[in-house]
Structures are given as structure tokens and as C-alpha cells.
Amino acid sequence: MKIVKHSLSILFLLFAFQGFSQILEPVKWSFDSKQDGKEVQLIFKATIEDTWHLYDTHLPEGGPVATSINYQDTSQFEFVGDLQKNPAPTEEFDKTFQMDLRYYSHEAEFIQTIRLKTADPIAIEGYVEFMCCDDETCLPPTEADFAFALNGAGADQGGESERIQNVEKSNRVLTDKGKEGSTETLWLFFFFSFLAGLAAILTPCVFPMIPMTVSFFMHSGESKIKSRLYAAFYGFSIIAIYTIVGTLVAVLFGPDAANWLSTHWLPNILFFIIFVLFAFSFFGMFEIVMPSWLVNRSDKQVDKGGFLGSFFMALTLVLVSFSCTGPIVGAILVESAGGAVLKPIIGMFGFALAFALPFTLFALFPGWLSNLPKSGGWLNSVKVVLGFLELALGLKFLSIADQTYHWGILDREIYLAVWIVIFTLLGLYLLGKLKFSHDSDLKFISVPRLMMAIVSFSFVVYLIPGMFGAPLKALAGYMPPQSTHDFDLHEIIRDEVRLVSSSGNSIGFGEVNEQCEEPKFGEFLHLPHGLSGYFDYEQGLACAKALNKPVFIDFTGHGCVNCREMEAAVWSDPRVLARLQNEFIIIALYVDDKSKLPESEWVTSSYDGKVKKTLGKKYADFQITQFGVNAQPYYVLTDTNGELLVDPKAYDLNPDNFVDFLDRALEEFEKRN
Incomplete structure (x- = not known):
């Protein structure tokens, strides 16, 4: 049943999939x-x-x-x-x-x-x-x-x-390999595509064809060796057909076409309509099938037998299963259509490999067929669940068009409201409280079905705070921007925090210890909440050595929105403030500052070979070369020799997590001393 759970969520995973490269180049x-x-x-x-x-x-x-x-x-x-x-x-x-x-x-x-x-x-x-x-x-x-x-x-x-x-x-960093995405990213995309192939097997259009396929190879009149050879070629043909589709996408959709597909209102509205139509079909409103003449023409070639018959058997399977696999394949191609060459090919290969695997194995070992569950109402339930997911994920395309052309149709709270309703209805369906015309009677709720209902309702509970402005960071990749939210309680509270924290000197923290130098650039660079620190790495590290304190490096910027949010919502927490002021030497490195450096402080980058002549460019390069990251905020905790105490941390508005981050570094620092 683990495969069933994966199959019900695979479309969500495909859309939630994000690149994992740390060097952002948008x-x-x-x-x-x-x-x-x-x-x-x-x-x-x-x-x-x-x-x-x-x-x-x-x-x-x-x-x-x-x-x-x-x-x-x-x-x-x-x-x-x-x-x-x-x-x-x-x-x-x-x-x-x-x-x-x-x-x-x-x-x-x-x-x-x-x-x-x-x-x-x-x-x-x-x-x-x-x-x-x-x-x-x-x-x-x-x-x-x-x-x-x-x-x-x-x-x-x-x-x-x-x-x-x-x-x-x-x-x-954008070598040919980088343009295609990192190796990790391609492997992860292959894995998600493979899971999508497994999900496709459990749809009503595909699952019943497994015994039909096995029967074809068992009664082909050929010897056992030839039947197995044809069965293997059958599986290879399935993989080849889908991979060729991915190759055509890679060849036909260059960067300009892919950019048009991903941003223009016309294809996005078209994709939205297609997803909605498939959802209605999965709900039983009508049936989407390939043209009968196309399926029949392919089916006639099957009778020829041999390798040619195996190939057309594979082609018939692809065509007949289109009404269920179409939206899954479409999700992979849309996800991969970014001007890359390898990604759509790898995505379709991963999907086809999983899709072809059971057909090939059961054709090679027909005795396994007796262990398969019978086709029945559970297959239709899978189809309906996929329909709910199609309906929810189709909103992403409408949202892209809405944001691009500023129509104001699908603001964040409307998007969330629709999702809350969809996943509530999904939970009710899984509990048997909703029934479609082609559903079988549900005499009892199975444990896996109950678990999926719990997941659906839990997701609804997670979404509800978003109606009041909660950032819902896990969904940020495909939610409308926070700025489209009319009533943002989170922003109102954050503004109050900013007001209180900037109200003056009531916090009362002192200056840097007398054993250390006065901070360079301190006349125009400042830390929030009255904190004291440095804006030059070498100077701050020297102070840390003098006082034998760990270093808190804050990669930040004047134009960094999230840096300000972290300072307002996390740094303002009394526990965080106390630790930063008393336990660490703070070094705030502004990566976008335009201040000119004296020639003696210029650095030649080992990353791009350029001479860095300003404060911001020097420390932007330092962040990339030392830590392989170019996004802010980024927090690094080191000892007095510049060695990492714990893994660095990025944007996280949870003060508890930040306190734990600081405490773990302090414990490690004590061990080293």
C-alpha cells in the first residue's frame, strides 16, 4: 500500500519539486x-x-x-x-x-x-x-x-x-552540466518521474491491461524463450515510445519556446482548462479517449506477432492508457520544459521505466499474475483521488497567468480558499461521505484509506492559518505571492515588532568590548535592536580570537527582504537577542554595499577571476567561494579559526529553531575549548 500512497501524491510532488542548486542564477x-x-x-x-x-x-x-x-x-x-x-x-x-x-x-x-x-x-x-x-x-x-x-x-x-x-x-557555474541542472537535481527528477510511472500503473485505464498483456504473450503460439524475448522487447518499446516524446520536447522547445510556454497567458490558460477537463473526466462526468481509428489501426498491427507485434502492442497500451496517463505525463513535461535537453528525456525515461516494469515482469513470469489484486472499485477511487489533485494543481497555471498579467482573479486568499475546499472534499470522499455515480458501495473504511483521509484533513488544517497571512513556506513555490493577500495578520504583527524594536535605546546593549577595535564602516552600517558587531570579516575574527568567543556571520544586504523579516521576527526574540549580544561576535557582511575599498583590500575572485573593489562585491564573492551559496539571509557560526561549528542556516521564521541553532554551536565551541 506504500506504492498506493505514493501514487496519490505524485502529482503534488512533481509540482512541489524545486531545484536544489545553492547558487541561484534566475x-x-x-x-x-x-x-x-x-x-x-x-x-x-x-x-x-x-x-x-x-x-x-x-x-x-x-x-x-x-x-x-x-x-x-x-x-x-x-x-x-x-x-x-x-x-x-x-x-x-x-x-x-x-x-x-x-x-x-x-x-x-x-x-x-x-x-x-x-x-x-x-x-x-x-x-x-x-x-x-x-x-x-x-x-x-x-x-x-x-x-x-x-x-x-x-x-x-x-x-x-x-x-x-x-x-x-x-x-x-553554468557549464553544460549546470545548464541542465545539477546531477542531484536530475536524479531527484528521475526519482519523481519513476514514482509517477508507478502511480500511472494503478489507474483504471492501465491496471486491467496487465493480465491482458500477459495473456497475449502466453498464448502467442511461440516457444517460451521467444515469448519472453518478445515480452522484453515489448517493455523496451514502451520505454522507447515515451523517451522519444521527451526527446522531441527537448529538441522542439528551446529556451524561448519554453519561456513562452511557462509565462504567456494562452498556454497557461490552456493547461488549466486541460487539467480541469481531466479532473471532470476522472470524476466520471465523461470519458476522454484517443480517437478510435488511431487505436484500431495500432491494434491491427499487433496480430502480426513477432517483434513488430510486440512494438504495436506497446503502442496500443500507450494510446489506450492516455486518458489516465496524459495528465501525469503532461505534468512531467511541463515541469521539465525549461529549455534543457536532458531533463525532459530523463523525466520521460524514468516514467516509462516504472510504467513498463510490471508489464515486462509479468509477461516474463506469468505465474506472478495470481498474486495481483482483482480490478474493482478501488481502482475507480484512485482515479477520483487523482481528479481532486488535478483540480487543485491546475490552479497553478491559472495563477501564473493571473500574476503575469495582473488580472487580480486569483489572489492568495482565494487560491487558499479553493484548496481548502478541494482537500476537505477529498477527505470526505475518502471517508465515504461523498459518492460519484460510478463508485462502488463502500461497506467499510480500510486503514490505508483512513490514513489518506487524515493526511488530507491535516493538510487542510495546515492551510487554514494561511487565510490570515501565515507564510506557508513549504508551498511558497506555487502559491500566489504574499503581497496579493488582503488581510495579512502576520504582516500586521511583524510591523508592530519592527515598531517596538526600533523604538529607541530601551534594549540598552553596550558597545563592543574595549579589547577589540572600533568596527570599520560603523559610521554607516548598523545592526538591528541595538546589537554591536563588525562589518569586516578579518576585524571581527580578530575580536573573536581576543575574547575567545564564537563568530556569528550574517550574510545580509540592504535590499534583502527576508533579512529584514528575520531581524524583526526572529532576532527580536529575547532568547535570540541575549545569545547574540553575550555569547557571539557578530559579523554582518553586506553583499550589496557599494562602498569603495582601498586598493590594499581588493581581492581577486577564485570563482570568476574578477577583481572585487567594493565592500559588497568582496563579501558576495566570499560567500560563494567559501560556502557555495549566493542567497541571503545566510547565517554561519564558526570558531575563532573560521571553522564551522554547525551547518549554516538560511531563512527560517521560527525563533525556536534559531535558538537551537545557536545553542548547538555554543555546545560545539565549548567542546573545542
Whole structure:
């Protein structure tokens, strides 16, 4: 029954699946140029991942870092007009910065027209500096290098100049392997796809075909050896058919098509309608089947027997089972359609491997067939449960279109309300309180069915606080953003905490111990809640050695929304405040600070080879090279030699967890002393 439980939740797992790479790179740049005589259009295009946004080129003072285009040498050309932007940026009030900010979602294109001053071929080089955020975190300012090779003003123009793609040294981690996702990510996606294949077996369209398949190979008139050979080829054919579908997706859907599929309203509304239709079909409203002529034509080829017959037997299975496997396969392809090549192939291979496994094994060993449970009402129950999941998960596509085009149809509380109703009805169905027209009579509730009802109702209980503003972080990947919630009690309380914690010097913590130096940059950088600390790693570590105290490294940023939330909701806890002030030396490293460093403090990155000349770039590089992470907040606890005491911690609004994090580090520090 463990497989049954996995099958009922696999679609949820597929949608909940997130990449596990720690180096976040949500904005990809490409560069192109169009030349017409002396005038050239320089085109800077940003492709932005879902839920992330790129800030505009002009922002108010005191806000995040604006996008800027920086040229190494402008002596050989002059600018013609202002920078053109497409589409127009979205403007909204940002609660963190308390100001109106402009940003781009999904994609942005900047076009600068220039006029060449020389007849000789030239190269225009420089970099784009930008900052991006999502609903949970902000990344430090990042640079993307560009280079344009242009013909001279007097040369014979042949249309577009040579296109030089972005050589983004700061994102060297995106090798061919990285573009496809990390090895861990691909293995995890393969595992989820494999579970999806197991789930598909338990659907009413597929399960009854197992004995039919075994019967075909047992009564084919061939010898036992040949029958088993054909059975093995049958399983191979199933895998090949599904994997070919994944390969076609990889070839046909390049990055641009995938971006259109994932962001444009038309495919998302279409996917939403498809999921709803499949849900209605699973509920018994109507039956979705492949065209009879297609199934019949394939079925006729089966009679030929041999390897060809085995192949068409596999093709018939795929076609007949489409009404149940279609939404599962679609979920895998939608999840993988991000411009990658390996991911859809691996996803479909994993699904097909699990899907083909029982058919092949039972065909090879027909004696196992007697141990299978009989087809019956339980199969229809599986189908109805999948229908509820289809209905819930289909809302994700409507939500994407709603957020992208700001329709305001599916705000967070409406989304949650629908989910609460759906999973409540699912729980009632599992308890036998709801019955569809094609359901069998339920004389008693089995233990597995009761357990799944408990899971469904528990999930509803988890969702209810979200109606009042609870962040529901486990679902953040596919919930509408918190900013769309009209009544956010969580935000109201957090604002009160900020007000109290910033009310003055009532907390009364003192300055850094006299044995240590005065903190550098302390005239313009400060810690919250009256805490004292350092903003330079070397200086803070020296103080920790002098006082023999563990180090609390806070990777933070001026534009880090979650950093402010952690400081307001977690650092403000009296237990956390007491430990930070009395037990640790705090080193707050601002990864987006623009302060220039003296040349003696410049560092050359071992990650991207660039010289880091500002405070923010120095410590952004330090975080990446030392810990393999570029997101904030990120908390690292070390001893006086810079060695880790416990595993680092990221965003977590639970003060109890943070207290435990600090206490475990203190215990480890005592052991080392």
C-alpha cells in the first residue's frame, strides 16, 4: 500500500519539486546588435525565471541597486537617444523600502542606439550590473559581461553584425552540466518521474491491461524463450515510445519556446482548462479517449506477432492508457520544459521505466499474475483521488497567468480558499461521505484509506492559518505571492515588532568590548535592536580570537527582504537577542554595499577571476567561494579559526529553531575549548 500512497501524491510532488542548486542564477542575459551604416542598435535581453523580478534602470535613492549598462570605452561612438525598454516596467509600492519601485518579470529588453565615429571595425565591451529578488530572497548585485563586434562606419554593411553571446564569468557555474541542472537535481527528477510511472500503473485505464498483456504473450503460439524475448522487447518499446516524446520536447522547445510556454497567458490558460477537463473526466462526468481509428489501426498491427507485434502492442497500451496517463505525463513535461535537453528525456525515461516494469515482469513470469489484486472499485477511487489533485494543481497555471498579467482573479486568499475546499472534499470522499455515480458501495473504511483521509484533513488544517497571512513556506513555490493577500495578520504583527524594536535605546546593549577595535564602516552600517558587531570579516575574527568567543556571520544586504523579516521576527526574540549580544561576535557582511575599498583590500575572485573593489562585491564573492551559496539571509557560526561549528542556516521564521541553532554551536565551541 506504500506504492498506493505514493501514487496519490505524485502529482503534488512533481509540482512541489524545486531545484536544489545553492547558487541561484534566475536572470540570464544575451546580447545582439543590428547595424545600419553608422547607426547600431545594441540589444541587451534578460530572461527572468518565474517568481523573480529584475529592477529597472532608474530607482529612487535608498532603494535596491538599479540595472545599469557600463561601457569600457565610449570614445569611438556616441549615444543616440535614451535607452529603450520593452516591455514597460511594473511599478508597485514596496513595503520593505517604503517606496514605489519599478521592476520586470519574465523578460526584459533594453535597446541603446549609438552612432559610430570611426570607419574601422571596433569591439564594444562592458558589463551589465543588476539586482534581482523574488518573494523570499534578494541576490546581491551581479555583473554580466558583454562584447559586440561591429563593422566600421564606412564599411559595407551586411545587415546584422556578428552576434557575440554573453560570456558571463560571474556565472561560470553554468557549464553544460549546470545548464541542465545539477546531477542531484536530475536524479531527484528521475526519482519523481519513476514514482509517477508507478502511480500511472494503478489507474483504471492501465491496471486491467496487465493480465491482458500477459495473456497475449502466453498464448502467442511461440516457444517460451521467444515469448519472453518478445515480452522484453515489448517493455523496451514502451520505454522507447515515451523517451522519444521527451526527446522531441527537448529538441522542439528551446529556451524561448519554453519561456513562452511557462509565462504567456494562452498556454497557461490552456493547461488549466486541460487539467480541469481531466479532473471532470476522472470524476466520471465523461470519458476522454484517443480517437478510435488511431487505436484500431495500432491494434491491427499487433496480430502480426513477432517483434513488430510486440512494438504495436506497446503502442496500443500507450494510446489506450492516455486518458489516465496524459495528465501525469503532461505534468512531467511541463515541469521539465525549461529549455534543457536532458531533463525532459530523463523525466520521460524514468516514467516509462516504472510504467513498463510490471508489464515486462509479468509477461516474463506469468505465474506472478495470481498474486495481483482483482480490478474493482478501488481502482475507480484512485482515479477520483487523482481528479481532486488535478483540480487543485491546475490552479497553478491559472495563477501564473493571473500574476503575469495582473488580472487580480486569483489572489492568495482565494487560491487558499479553493484548496481548502478541494482537500476537505477529498477527505470526505475518502471517508465515504461523498459518492460519484460510478463508485462502488463502500461497506467499510480500510486503514490505508483512513490514513489518506487524515493526511488530507491535516493538510487542510495546515492551510487554514494561511487565510490570515501565515507564510506557508513549504508551498511558497506555487502559491500566489504574499503581497496579493488582503488581510495579512502576520504582516500586521511583524510591523508592530519592527515598531517596538526600533523604538529607541530601551534594549540598552553596550558597545563592543574595549579589547577589540572600533568596527570599520560603523559610521554607516548598523545592526538591528541595538546589537554591536563588525562589518569586516578579518576585524571581527580578530575580536573573536581576543575574547575567545564564537563568530556569528550574517550574510545580509540592504535590499534583502527576508533579512529584514528575520531581524524583526526572529532576532527580536529575547532568547535570540541575549545569545547574540553575550555569547557571539557578530559579523554582518553586506553583499550589496557599494562602498569603495582601498586598493590594499581588493581581492581577486577564485570563482570568476574578477577583481572585487567594493565592500559588497568582496563579501558576495566570499560567500560563494567559501560556502557555495549566493542567497541571503545566510547565517554561519564558526570558531575563532573560521571553522564551522554547525551547518549554516538560511531563512527560517521560527525563533525556536534559531535558538537551537545557536545553542548547538555554543555546545560545539565549548567542546573545542
